[in-house]
Structure formats: structure tokens, C-alpha cells
Amino acid sequence: xxxxxxxxxxxxxxxxxxxxxxxxxxxxxxxxxxxxxxxxxxxxxxxxxxxxxxxxxxxxxxxxxxxxxxxxxxxxxxxxxxx
Numbered sequence: 309x310x311x312x313x314x315x316x317x318x319x320x321x322x323x324x325x326x327x328x329x330x331x332x333x334x335x336x337x338x339x340x341x342x343x344x345x346x347x348x349x350x351x352x353x354x355x356x357x358x359x360x361x362x363x364x365x366x367x368x369x370x371x372x373x374x375x376x377x378x379x380x381x382x383x384x385x386x387x388x389x390x391x
Contacts, residue, residue, distance in 0.1 A: 314362075314385055314388040314389070315358060315361075315362050315381075315384060315385070315388065317337065317378075317381050319361075320354070320358070320377075320380065320381050320384060321335040321377070323354055323357050323358065323361070324344070324346065324354060324377070327353065327354070327357060328344075328345070328346065328350055330344045330345070330346075335377055336377065337376065337377055337378035337381070338376055338377075338378065339376060339377045340374075340375070340376055341373050341374070341375060341376065341377065341380065342373065342374070344377070346373065347373060348371075348373045351371045351372075351373050351380065352368045352371055354371075354380065355367075355368040355371050355384070356368065358384050362388065364387060364388050364391035365387065365391060366383075366384060366387045367387065370383070371383065
């Protein structure tokens with residue numbers, strides 16, 4: 309069985325910056341997802357990229373778009389711990 313690697317906040321921020329052309333300096337924990345123009349489809353796409361890159365399931369149906377980058381990160385790390 310493969311060991312699950314839990315992504316860091318920096319890795320999640322890098323995914324957002326690379327995939328959605330968001331300037332890296334604005335991807336801070338307190339940034340609202342809508343303020344950095346991540347809609348519900350983009351948030352789901354982040355979850356799918358994380359799944360592929362780190363090898364654990366992220367329940368994309370539970371991802372929320374109204375929160376902060378920190379909340380997205382917390383959700384992803386909770387999925388890693390549950391895997």
C-alpha cells in the first residue's frame with residue numbers, strides 16, 4: 309500500500325497559481341476563493357488535481373466555494389488523513 313503524502317499549503321497554492329493563473333502572492337490563507345476568482349468548477353478541479361498528484365480521494369461533492377484558501381486546504385488535508 310502506498311503511503312499518503314499530505315500536501316502542504318504551499319503545494320495547494322502552487323496548484324492554484326499554475327492552473328488558474330492566479331498571482332502567487334495573492335494566494336494567502338485568508339484570501340476568499342471568490343476574490344481570487346475560483347468558482348465552484350475551479351475548486352472541484354483543484355480537488356481532482358490534488359487526487360491525481362497525491363494519490364488520495366478528495367470528495368469533490370463536498371467542496372465549498374464560499375470560503376477561504378485556508379478552508380480549502382483544511383478540507384484537502386482532512387481527506388488525506390481519512391485516506
